[in-house]
Amino acid sequence: MADLVTLTPEGLYCQQGGFHIDPWRPVPWALITHAHADHARRGAGTYHAARSGVGLLQGRLGPEAAIRGHAFGKPLAFGDVTVSFHPAGHVLGSAQIRIAAGGEVWVISGDYKRDPDPSCETFEVVPCDVFVTEATFALPIYRWDPIDRVMAALLGWWDANAAAGRASVLFCYALGKAQRVLAEIGVRTDRRVLVHGAIDALLDAYRDEGVALAPTTPVGARVRGESYAGELVIAPPSAFGSPWMRRFGDAGTGFASGWMRVRGNRRWRGFDRGFVLSDHVDWPGLLATIEGTGAGRVLATHGYADTLARYLREVGLAAEPLETRFDGEAEDVE
């Protein structure tokens, strides 16, 4: 039997359904897993996505983009195949895409994680024959700490800087990570957090979906010359070292990313503190998920796809890497 999903110059393609998944070139029908720039690109005729992510997608693709939102789990007919969206736990509205035809089921995971995240829907294990998985952190060294430990370290760092009369500037990806941190802060304290404009622009899409975030103020709304001592500021990595930083004076700087697991990583340098926090699945979560799906064949995208495919073949699964154009936790992408 021919593969239900194949790789074409436009991206992942389901011929029987007539649609592409997260295509990187213009196509008539695009099914989108989530709103990150490497998965949601402009130029498709019609987009289909999980309903709770439509606000973020519209912001990414522009007001003229035609986007149809669908409830999680609802079966949709495309040509000869049945499609449904299932939560991926990566960012708000992120979805795995289940494709069924002729008794065979494929699941395209997009990006996903298994750790709890109050800012998005919880990952659902979807049984399938073929699982297309991301492999951003597919090495045994990548294991995430419990979120309580990460947040205790982050809040402790904020307190220590405040006691020293300094601001704390935390850098993290503007879409997903920033809102996750704001949601986690919101369940632990009612303190106000200052946010960079690029992050502020994405908060309404979360609050409109009922996600509770810590109270925020855009940095741009502050009076010139007002002190930032004791404040926590959240900003995208691109703002690090930019003139925008000058207003904070001698601030403590931190970076929240899965890459912080490896000391000496080039992304670590220059920041005072690293917090290991990722919106991607870690190594144990990846293996547990693959096993949970019951898939006999696995196709790996992102990052360590070759390593993961080799490992899976050694344990008896059919596995290959897929040469897609998706990035991992690349700077300013996620």
Ligand SMILES: [Zn+2]
């Ligand atoms: Zn992503």
Ligand SMILES: [Zn+2]
């Ligand atoms: Zn990705």
